[in-house]
Amino acid sequence: MPYLPIPASSDLLPEGYYVTRWQEPGRAEADFGRFDVKRVVRTIYILFSKSEIPIAPEGKEIMDLADLSTPLPEWFTEEDLSIYASLYEKNGFTYPLQIPYRALHNIKGINVPPDPTIQVPVLLIEGEKDYSNKHPWRYQAMKEGIMQKYVRDMEISFIPEGCHFVQEQFPDQVNQLIISFVKGHSVNS
Incomplete structure (x- = not known):
């Protein structure tokens, strides 16, 4: 998400939006934990490669949104999926959920500097x-x-x-x- 000198606010996002859901400690872990790591990564690539905003309806979680018959994007191979999944199997999803999703909560009370402009190209x-x-x-x-x-x-x-x-x-x-x-x-x- 590009830099904007305003605090991030989940109030601007729908409740079922993945950012809102993944900000809540434990929620994504429970959602992801229902499936093997490879299916989680597959689902993320399928959902996030579309042009629609992934929003879960009430009573559903983000991982419920993907149709398992949907193929991977043509530029993301089964080999890519296996490599990515092996990395997440080794290291888990904690850090990717922390930065940026849960860090957004910590930004809410941030004091914006008097001149928040970025001075480099x-x-x-x-x-x-x-x-x-x-x-x-x-x-x-x-x-x-x-x-x-x-x-x-x-x-x-x-x-x-x-x-x-x-x-x-x-x-x-x-x-x-x-x-x-x-x-x-x-x-x-």
Whole structure:
């Protein structure tokens, strides 16, 4: 989620939204714990690769939202899934749930500095089809220039078919954008 100099508020999000759910200690662990790690990772990649916001209805959890017959995205292979699952089997989901989901709670009372602007060049690469672009406040911040008030030297690159995992979906394109950005902002010694 891009930097915005306002405290994050789960009051702005629907109750069944995964961010709201995963902020609650123990809830995601109980949801994930119903399934093997590979199925959890598969479900996350299926849900988060879509352009719809994943929201669980009352009485359901996030892991209940995926149709198991849905194939993995074409750019995410069964081999990728096995490798990712093995890493989560080894290390668990605690840290990925803590940062950023549960850290958002800790930000609520943060004091914003008098000048919250970022003073260095910033590149933000986003997928046009990322479900998070459907949040009205986020779309406004990204597309209508609100972020430029706080990040004055910012380049935003939208990849038309990109989803939430744009860096995995289009690695060559993302790498080229990063290389071009760095070259364009190099300081001669």
